[in-house]
Amino acid sequence: LAKTTQPISMDSYEGQEVNITCSHNNIATNDYITWYQQFPSQGPRFIIQGYKTKVTNEVASLFIPADRKSSTLSLPRVSLSDTAVYYCLVGDPLFSGGYNKLIFGAGTRLAVHP
């Protein structure tokens, strides 16, 4: 199974760049890497997804090295509203019928301070 390892928690200050690294040593060839953000009492929200190299959207960047055994979510200039839990996921094709299932790890609890 393609499992992920992330830091349990991180602290930052408003205006700083935050980088959260995720390890996924058993990532499969066809797997993508996806990051979600979750606020208390809400469902997770999709942030960004990538396969290799670098992906950037309006809220974050995702850096994936050539071996794809890790990835780094980069949040530029965080604000207090970025305080949340961030989950790194990889696709898991090891199910009957070849269907994918996304496994959520414990996530990284990011606290942004004024």
Added chain:
Amino acid sequence: KAGVTQTPRYLIKTRGQQVTLSCSPISGHRSVSWYQQTPGQGLQFLFEYFSETQRNKGNFPGRFSGRQFSNSRSEMNVSTLELGDSALYLCASSLGPGQGNEKLFFGSGTQLSVL
């Protein structure tokens, strides 16, 4: 386009009762998956449905069941409730297989309290 809708938002039950939770996916999404979230265990996958068929199941007892209707709406049922079933139950919808690694769109969840 409306998001994923889960009802009810809050629910209080007593041990031994059963409960049914409802999820309406985003229009056009055909896959619905369910997750249980507790402070101690985090987000745990329950099951996933596509075209009215359960295609994946997590490691939960048979008291947890679900189904999907022809309009892609889904329900999950928990019978003989236990105190440990108290959790936030989240539903997520996605386009379905063959779409690359699927992006999940979550509802706000149903907060179930078992007394």
